[in-house]
Amino acid sequence: MKKALIIGGGAAGCTAAHQLMKMGGWDVLLVEAGAFLGAGVRTFYYGGHPYTFGPRHFLTQNREVYDYMDGICPLRRCADHQFITYVERDNAFYNYPIHVDDIAKMPDAALIQGEMAAAKGVENAQNLEEYWIGSVGQTLYDKFIKEYNKKMWLVDDVSTIDTFSWSPKGVTIKSGPRAAWDTALSAYPYAEDGYNRFFDVTTEGVNVRLKTKIERYDIPKRTVWIGGEKMTFDVIINTISPDELFEKCHGELPFLGRDFHKIVFPTEHVFPEHVYFLYYANDEKFTRLVEYKKLTHHKSPTSLVGMEIPSLNGKHYPLPYKAVQKLATEYYKMMPDNVYSIGRAGSYRYGLDIDDCIEQAFIMAKQIKEGGNDYPVPMEMWR
Numbered sequence: 489m490k491k492a493l494i495i496g497g498g499a500a501g502c503t504a505a506h507q508l509m510k511m512g513g514w515d516v517l518l519v520e521a522g523a524f525l526g527a528g529v530r531t532f533y534y535g536g537h538p539y540t541f542g543p544r545h546f547l548t549q550n551r552e553v554y555d556y557m558d559g560i561c562p563l564r565r566c567a568d569h570q571f572i573t574y575v576e577r578d579n580a581f582y583n584y585p586i587h588v589d590d591i592a593k594m595p596d597a598a599l600i601q602g603e604m605a606a607a608k609g610v611e612n613a614q615n616l617e618e619y620w621i622g623s624v625g626q627t628l629y630d631k632f633i634k635e636y637n638k639k640m641w642l643v644d645d646v647s648t649i650d651t652f653s654w655s656p657k658g659v660t661i662k663s664g665p666r667a668a669w670d671t672a673l674s675a676y677p678y679a680e681d682g683y684n685r686f687f688d689v690t691t692e693g694v695n696v697r698l699k700t701k702i703e704r705y706d707i708p709k710r711t712v713w714i715g716g717e718k719m720t721f722d723v724i725i726n727t728i729s730p731d732e733l734f735e736k737c738h739g740e741l742p743f744l745g746r747d748f749h750k751i752v753f754p755t756e757h758v759f760p761e762h763v764y765f766l767y768y769a770n771d772e773k774f775t776r777l778v779e780y781k782k783l784t785h786h787k788s789p790t791s792l793v794g795m796e797i798p799s800l801n802g803k804h805y806p807l808p809y810k811a812v813q814k815l816a817t818e819y820y821k822m823m824p825d826n827v828y829s830i831g832r833a834g835s836y837r838y839g840l841d842i843d844d845c846i847e848q849a850f851i852m853a854k855q856i857k858e859g860g861n862d863y864p865v866p867m868e869m870w871r
């Protein structure tokens with residue numbers, strides 16, 4: 489039997505474990521620092537309401553990934569999910585992402601249309617502010633983007649943020665259907681406890697050690713120390729911040745976290761029928777609210793809403809800055825063959841979602857099975 493070590497038991501680590509077990513011939517050890525598998529994707533209960541730490545809507549363009557999740561946790565399609573943004577200066581809710589149909593309804597529609605016609609494009613944008621103003625003009629930027637990004641990334645000035653592909657689907661102004669991501673397969677598990685079964689099924693036969701951390705790493709030798717015991721592996725699959733594997737020798741990779749609040753409302757439903765998420769683009773401290781019933785469809789005379797507030801608590805969001813992404817690359821360069829780094833923190837990649845973690849694990853497993861490092865990967869900087 490070959491020996492594999494998986495570090496972290498979230499979506500990426502558990503899918504990776506499952507792929508190795510399905511392959512056969514692998515003795516897999518998965519170490520998870522927390523008391524449970526799944527991290528923020530795990531469902532808990534509050535006042536009888538199932539919830540996860542922030543929304544964990546399943547959205548993918550990849551049919552194989554969809555079928556994989558659906559085969560383990562049967563998925564209910566979300567037919568017409570809408571996301572909306574509150575813009576205080578108009579005292580109005582608009583579609584999220586910005587939708588072309590909403591512009592005509594805005595009090596300053598003529599100004600916005602003029603600015604959009606004169607917008608100089610994004611080709612030479614040097615930062616996120618220039619990217620958005622170059623794309624949609626100053627007024628839409630001020631209404632939808634500026635304050636949101638200041639709180640999202642905890643900065644005072646959006647021009648300090650590098651340009652990055654922030655916008656859903658790479659569009660800044662959406663047209664066509666009002667469903668937020670109408671080209672993706674959009675779903676959530678039927679089971680009231682959401683994805684919990686996923687983490688049980690994917691780790692069947694795996695040696696899972698919860699509340700465990702690796703004490704020392706010697707990555708070039710694929711060797712670690714756990715509970716004082718020295719262990720060497722044929723393959724290591726990392727899903728935590730890559731700097732941790734090398735004693736942060738090039739410096740620490742920064743992350744942002746989230747404070748999460750649960751609020752029960754005394755009504756059966758809170759949001760309009762098709763609205764799943766509410767975004768807030770003003771100076772409120774929170775970025776987004778989610779009404780869990782929209783995802784879970786559970787019955788109750790009350791309804792649970794989750795609120796996210798960006799903070800320094802937790803490693804939830806890798807930063808979208810070129811300088812720190814370059815730093816992450818220094819760590820990837822130090823990884824020898826048969827050491828992989830996948831998942832959101834493992835790839836140091838903001839915007840990498842559950843479906844992307846699964847897709848990465850599929851590709852990694854193919855590489856382990858077929859050998860060679862030379863095949864297309866969906867995410868640059870993956871290794």
Ligand SMILES: Cc1cc2nc3c(=O)[nH]c(=O)nc-3n(C[C@H](O)[C@H](O)[C@H](O)COP(=O)(O)OP(=O)(O)OC[C@H]3O[C@@H](n4cnc5c(N)ncnc54)[C@H](O)[C@@H]3O)c2cc1C
Nearest residue numbers: 496498499500521527542543544545804831832840841842
């Ligand atoms: C607030 C929020 C909302 C989101 N909403 C959605 C959504 O609606 N849809 C969607 O598809 N995606 C969403 N995502 C993203 C998605 O949930 C993540 O991409 C995915 O869950 C990441 O999985 P992972 O395995 O890479 O990392 P994680 O789930 O973070 O797993 C890493 C694991 O490693 C463990 N760990 C950490 N350090 C150590 C250590 N030293 N030793 C051992 N174990 C360690 C952690 O406890 C954790 O269990 C959201 C993310 C956030 C933060």
